[in-house]
Structure formats: structure tokens, C-alpha cells
Amino acid sequence: MNKKIKKIIQKKNKSKIISLTAYSKNIAKILDKYVDIILVGDSLANVLYGHKNTHEISLENIIQHSLSVKKGINKSLFVVDMPKGTYKNMKSALKNAKIIMKKTRCDAVKLESNRRNFKIIEKLVKKKIPVMGHIGYTPQFKKKFKIEGQTRLEIDMLMKEAKLLEKAGAFSIVCECLSPKAAQIITKKISIPTIGIGSSLYCDGQILVTDDMLGLSGFYPKFVKKYANLNRTIEKAVKEYSRDVKLKKFPTKNNFLNGTKF
Ligand code: KIV
Numbered sequence: 638m639n640k641k642i643k644k645i646i647q648k649k650n651k652s653k654i655i656s657l658t659a660y661s662k663n664i665a666k667i668l669d670k671y672v673d674i675i676l677v678g679d680s681l682a683n684v685l686y687g688h689k690n691t692h693e694i695s696l697e698n699i700i701q702h703s704l705s706v707k708k709g710i711n712k713s714l715f716v717v718d719m720p721k722g723t724y725k726n727m728k729s730a731l732k733n734a735k736i737i738m739k740k741t742r743c744d745a746v747k748l749e750s751n752r753r754n755f756k757i758i759e760k761l762v763k764k765k766i767p768v769m770g771h772i773g774y775t776p777q778f779k780k781k782f783k784i785e786g787q788t789r790l791e792i793d794m795l796m797k798e799a800k801l802l803e804k805a806g807a808f809s810i811v812c813e814c815l816s817p818k819a820a821q822i823i824t825k826k827i828s829i830p831t832i833g834i835g836s837s838l839y840c841d842g843q844i845l846v847t848d849d850m851l852g853l854s855g856f857y858p859k860f861v862k863k864y865a866n867l868n869r870t871i872e873k874a875v876k877e878y879s880r881d882v883k884l885k886k887f888p889t890k891n892n893f894l895n896g897t898k899f
Contacts, residue, residue: 786819
């Protein structure tokens with residue numbers, strides 16, 4: 638087993654697993670110092686490209702961003718999302734997962750569960766492609782956002798799904814928008830780590846979309862803690878630059894390249 642994946646699994650019940658998303662080298666380089674997992678998420682579609690959901694991202698697109706992210710990673714586990722439609726059946730899943738692994742040199746791929754694709758995950762794992770699962774609110778398959786696991790029946794269904802993912806060989810599971818009770822029960826009952834987003838403190842680790850927590854995306858649901866307001870910081874810098882150019886305060890002699898003659 639990949640050593641980095643082994644380390645992630647060993648963290649369960651010992652210390653929290655810290656994860657964030659990245660779409661570029663510059664961001665990945667900063668995250669790499671402080672996180673255990675960096676995910677190139679298909680949130681790329683809405684967060685960066687402005688699509689209305691995560692569906693419109695192609696394999697080529699996610700690979701392109703992953704190549705950039707890879708350049709910023711030194712130690713973190715590197716996971717790449719499989720875009721919607723790239724793992725519809727066994728054959729295409731295997732072909733596309735192999736392409737992602739080969740081209741991006743990532744450590745693992747992430748697939749959303751639709752409660753029917755366990756065999757596909759099992760096949761990928763058998764072919765030595767590590768898989769991170771994803772349950773709860775799975776934007777590739779569910780149109781309507783809702784907190785999952787609010788009734789006993791829903792919790793039982795989620796539990797079954799998590800168990801089947803574990804059995805299929807997934808090394809961890811992203812739990813998106815689960816009720817605290819569901820997150821607590823599932824985390825306790827499975828042996829692989831749960832990585833929560835909007836799913837309470839009970840998960841083994843946490844993940845957020847970096848652009849959300851930095852105040853850059855404009856999407857701030859309650860489960861996102863805004864650790865910075867980069868929108869404001871960038872606006873301030875751009876405003877200052879614009880004023881400097883207008884007032885001929887930039888460029889100055891300090892900005893001329895060495896050896897420039899007047
Ligand atoms: O696409 C993404 O960024 C994700 C995270 C929300 C876990 O799947």
C-alpha cells in the first residue's frame with residue numbers, strides 16, 4: 638500500500654486528518670505545509686469556471702489543473718476527483734482512472750457513491766488504484782441539497798453505503814453534509830477514516846473548499862468558516878494599482894529592470 642495512504646488510515650482514532658482543495662500550484666504549495674490531503678475537486682467547475690454545478694468539468698480539464706497542483710505538492714496525499722460521467726461503467730471507470738493516475742501522478746482518485754457503483758470501486762482497488770469514496774450530499778448525483786441522515790432509516794442507509802465502500806476497498810470516505818448523529822455512528826462503525834464537510838466534529842478529519850474558507854468564492858454556507866477575506870484584500874490591491882497607474886505613481890525608477898538606460 639502507498640505509504641502516504643497507510644499514514645492517513647493510521648491517523649484514525651489518533652489525530653485529525655486535515656484536508657483542503659487546490660486547483661493550482663501556488664495554492665497547493667502553501668497548503669502542503671499544513672494539510673495531510675490535497676484534493677483537486679470537481680468543485681473546480683463552479684468555484685473557478687463559474688458553472689452552475691460540478692457537472693461540466695472534463696477529464697482533460699481536471700488533469701490540467703492536477704498537473705499544476707502536483708508541482709506544489711511535496712508531502713501531502715494527492716487526490717484527484719473523477720468528473721461526472723467518467724466512471725459510468727466498469728470499463729470507462731478503469732480507463733479514465735488509469736489516465737488520471739498516469740498523467741497526474743496522483744496518489745488516489747475520488748468517486749462519488751451513487752449506491753450502485755461499489756463493484757466499480759472494488760475493481761479499481763483490485764487494479765491498484767486507491768479510491769476515496771464520497772457519501773451524503775453527492776453533487777454529481779443529487780440535484781437537491783439537503784442534510785443527510787436525519788432519520789433512523791436514512792442513517793441506516795448511509796451506514797450500509799459506508800460499509801459497502803469500506804468492503805470495496807476505499808481507503809477513506811468524504812462525508813458531505815451528514816447530520817452529526819450519522820457522522821458519529823458511521824465514524825465509529827467503520828475502520829477507514831471519514832473526512833467531513835458540513836458534517837460536524839465527529840468525523841476523523843475535515844475538508845473545505847479552499848476558495849470558500851479564504852473568502853474568495855462568494856459561497857459561504859454556515860459550515861464554512863471564513864479564515865480570510867481575500868476578495869477584500871485583492872480588491873484593495875487592485876484599486877491601489879489602478880490609482881497608481883492613473884496618477885503615474887507606477888512604475889517608478891525602482892521598477893525598471895537593471896541596466897535600463899533613459
Ligand atoms: O469537489 C470538491 O471540492 C469536493 C469537496 C467538497 C470534498 O468534493
